[in-house]
Amino acid sequence: MKFPLKSKRSVQALAAGTVAAVAATLGIVGAGLSEAAPASLTLKYTCPFPLIGDQTLVVKIDTVLPDDAVAGKTSTPITFDVDVTVPADATAGLSLVGATTVEGSAKAAAVLKYPVDKTLNLGLPLVIPVTQVPESGEFHVKTSGKAPAVTFPSPGTASVTVGNFSTTMTPKNAQGQPTDLGTFTSDCVVQPGQNQQLGTFEIKPAGGGTTTPTTPTTPTTQPTPTTEPTPTTEPTPTTEPTPTTEPTPTTEPTPTTEPTPTTEPTPTPTTEPTPTPTTEPTPTTEPTPTPTTEPTPTPTTQPTPTTEPTPTTEPTPTPTTEPTPTTEPTPTTQPTPTTEPTPTTQPTSPTTAPTTTQPPGDTKIVYGVKGKTTIAGLNAKLPLGPGEFTAKLNAQSGTFTGQLSLPPSNVQFRFLGFFPASATVKINQVGDVTGTVNAGAVKADTKADVKLLTVRLFGFPILASSTCKTAKPADIPLVSSHGFNPLKGGKLTSEYKLPQFSGCGLLTPLISAMASGDGNSLEINLTKK
Numbered sequence: 001m002k003f004p005l006k007s008k009r010s011v012q013a014l015a016a017g018t019v020a021a022v023a024a025t026l027g028i029v030g031a032g033l034s035e036a037a038p039a040s041l042t043l044k045y046t047c048p049f050p051l052i053g054d055q056t057l058v059v060k061i062d063t064v065l066p067d068d069a070v071a072g073k074t075s076t077p078i079t080f081d082v083d084v085t086v087p088a089d090a091t092a093g094l095s096l097v098g099a100t101t102v103e104g105s106a107k108a109a110a111v112l113k114y115p116v117d118k119t120l121n122l123g124l125p126l127v128i129p130v131t132q133v134p135e136s137g138e139f140h141v142k143t144s145g146k147a148p149a150v151t152f153p154s155p156g157t158a159s160v161t162v163g164n165f166s167t168t169m170t171p172k173n174a175q176g177q178p179t180d181l182g183t184f185t186s187d188c189v190v191q192p193g194q195n196q197q198l199g200t201f202e203i204k205p206a207g208g209g210t211t212t213p214t215t216p217t218t219p220t221t222q223p224t225p226t227t228e229p230t231p232t233t234e235p236t237p238t239t240e241p242t243p244t245t246e247p248t249p250t251t252e253p254t255p256t257t258e259p260t261p262t263t264e265p266t267p268t269p270t271t272e273p274t275p276t277p278t279t280e281p282t283p284t285t286e287p288t289p290t291p292t293t294e295p296t297p298t299p300t301t302q303p304t305p306t307t308e309p310t311p312t313t314e315p316t317p318t319p320t321t322e323p324t325p326t327t328e329p330t331p332t333t334q335p336t337p338t339t340e341p342t343p344t345t346q347p348t349s350p351t352t353a354p355t356t357t358q359p360p361g362d363t364k365i366v367y368g369v370k371g372k373t374t375i376a377g378l379n380a381k382l383p384l385g386p387g388e389f390t391a392k393l394n395a396q397s398g399t400f401t402g403q404l405s406l407p408p409s410n411v412q413f414r415f416l417g418f419f420p421a422s423a424t425v426k427i428n429q430v431g432d433v434t435g436t437v438n439a440g441a442v443k444a445d446t447k448a449d450v451k452l453l454t455v456r457l458f459g460f461p462i463l464a465s466s467t468c469k470t471a472k473p474a475d476i477p478l479v480s481s482h483g484f485n486p487l488k489g490g491k492l493t494s495e496y497k498l499p500q501f502s503g504c505g506l507l508t509p510l511i512s513a514m515a516s517g518d519g520n521s522l523e524i525n526l527t528k529k
Contacts, residue, residue, distance in 0.1 A: 038064050039199030041162060047188035050181055051398060051486050052093045053440020057188060058085040061162055065201040071155045072206040078147040078160065080124060082108070086139050092487045094133045097179040097363055097395045099171030104128045104183070106143065109163030114203065115156030122147045128169065155205040160198040164189050180363060180395040362392040367489055369406065371524030375498065377515045380413035382425055389526060393437070393486065402433040404446065408453060415457055416514075424453040430473040442480035442492060447473035450498065452511065467503030468511070474498055476522060489526035496520050 042060045049055050060083040069075040094102065106126040113119050126145040133139060152158065170183040190196060370385035384406055391402035408426040415421035428449045435444025450470045455463035476496045484490035498520050500512045 038062065039160075041195075041198045043162065043194055043196065044191045045165070045188040046191055047167075047186045048439050049090055049093060049186060050184050051393070051395060051437055052089055053438075053483065053485070055087050055090050056191070057087065059083070059165075060085075061198060063160070063198060065160065065199050067201070069152055069158065069201060069203040070206060071152055071203055074149045074151045075203075077149045079144065080108070080110075080126075080147070081144045082106075082126060082142065084141045084143075086141060088136065088138050089485060089487060091134060091136060091139060094171050094179075094181075095135055096365070096487060097171065097181050098173045099133050099179045099181070100174045101130050101176075102128070102133055102141070102169050102171045103130045104167060104169035106165055106167040108145070108165035110147065110198070111161045111163060112147070112150065112158065113161070114150075114152050114158035115154040118153075120150065126165075128167065133171070152203045155203045157200055158203055159200045162190075162196050162198050182396045363395050365391045365393055365486060366529045367391070367526035368529055369404065369524050369526060371522065373522040374520060375411070375413075375515055376519035377498070377513075377517050378411070378413040380411045382411040383409050384427070384522075384524060385409075388529075389433070391433075391486075398436050398438045400435055400437065400444075402435075402444075404429045404433055404448075419457055421455065421457045422459075423455045426451045426453055433478075435478070437484065437486050440483050440485065442478070442484045442486075442490070444478040444492070446476050446478065448476055449473050452501070452504065455507065455511075463504065463507055465504060468501060468505075468508075469503060470499040470516075471502040472499050478522075478524075487528060489528045491523065491525050494522040496522065 040060065040062045042058065045057045045059055046054050047057050062081040062083075063078055065078060066076040105128055108124040108126060110122040110124060111119060112122055124145040124147055126143040128141055128143050131139070131141050164187070166185060166187045168183060168185045171179045171181050173179055367389045368385075369387040369389050372384055373382050374380070375382060387404065387406035389402055389404050391400045393400040406427050408424050410422055410424055412420070412422050428451065430447040430449055433444055433446040435442060452463065452465065452468040454461055454465075474496055476494050478492040478494050480490050480492050484492075497518045498516050500516045501508055504511050
């Protein structure tokens with residue numbers, strides 16, 4: 001149907017006014033859109049790494065929160081883009097074992113809070129793609145993931161808060177084979193004092209489909225069919241449109257398209273009041289004559305009308321289109337993603353990184369050594385080094401063996417507590433140094449012979465021997481403070497007992513009395529070469 005220009009302008013003005021009214025009524029929609037701007041958050045995490053211990057990783061999370069969240073309807077899934085900055089120390093650790101790439105997976109915890117007082121724990125699976133590892137310096141690992149779609153039972157404000165994450169990584173060498181580190185898992189914890197809320201968004205009230213209020217005008221243009229129900233005396237008008245459609249198809253194929261508008265009254269409240277139904281009323285006037293001519297065929301097929309009361313099955317199709325909204329209350333069960341609570345098991349503090357897969361392997365590390373030892377009986381300090389410590393490290397288990405090499409050194413002391421004296425001392429390792437390095441802490445054991453090569457009194461030698469030494473090796477347990485980095489080195493300390501001496505000739509009892517005993521201390525500093 002064509003509208004006069006003036007009428008068309010009126011229709012446009014009416015449409016514009018209707019849109020404005022709807023927008024004013026649903027002002028929350030605009031608020032939801034403004035809340036749905038891209039959200040970004042940067043957090044610092046403490047992550048334990050094999051060998052090198054706790055490292056600080058900077059993690060940037062980007063997302064676009066949904067702008068179509070409606071109570072009773074499933075929202076758009078929330079996606080996350082994650083950029084992790086791996087520190088230079090971790091890079092050095094990977095390079096140490098020959099890693100040129102790293103790949104794996106991660107699981108991040110997030111909490112979705114929504115009305116009314118509901119909390120959903122999300123476990124976001126993330127895939128870490130193959131990422132190149134530089135020779136030195138920091139590098140970036142990028143990944144992305146998607147949270148499950150959720151149906152919100154009530155309107156209001158929802159928020160997303162980011163939690164801890166756990167990552168499982170496999171470093172590989174240039175040949176594409178796993179390194180001696182194997183596959184390790186690191187449980188990363190958010191450092192305290194940071195804002196962990198990623199963002200908020202609005203859940204709009206249900207009933208967004210009522211934005212087609214003009215549809216009732218279409219049914220009002222069809223009172224003529226409503227007069228037809230009176231002959232049928234059908235109590236339920238919903239069954240009436242169907243009988244009217246039944247006769248029409250029996251007569252004219254052309255009216256069959258016109259009965260369609262008559263069936264439209266049921267969907268029209270929820271779908272579209274297209275102008276076509278308004279143009280169809282002219283044919284609807286034809287049905288009034290046709291029913292008058294139809295009575296004769298209708299009686300012939302009257303058994304069908306008698307069964308028409310049974311077409312209670314026809315109301316069923318009508319609800320099948322309409323019930324879609326009625327099935328939306330089920331969204332209250334939608335938060336089945338609560339099966340994801342595994343993230344709630346996120347650790348509250350960094351744990352050591354367990355490793356799996358690869359067989360043992362050795363990585364050679366060479367350190368420079370300098371230090372000192374205090375001999376309590378002589379009340380003297382013996383400088384140590386510069387020397388060298390060569391370690392063979394099993395990167396997977398964190399165990400190592402090593403050889404310590406120290407040059408002879410001189411110590412000044414008071415002979416019998418009065419006379420100035422000096423001695424040349426050589427410490428020789430017996431067997432391997434054995435130990436472990438775990439999360440930045442070292443424990444090791446070594447045995448060593450302490451030899452007196454010469455002893456001088458008032459500058460004159462009173463002993464020159466190759467056999468004067470401790471009767472058995474001294475046990476020297478070594479420990480580090482937390483934060484020892486095998487990629488750089490650190491300090492090791494020990495408290496030990498110096499055994500009795502032998503092979504020193506007539507001076508043996510005197511030297512043993514003066515030097516042997518408890519209370520000796522040792523301190524060495526390792527610096528990676």
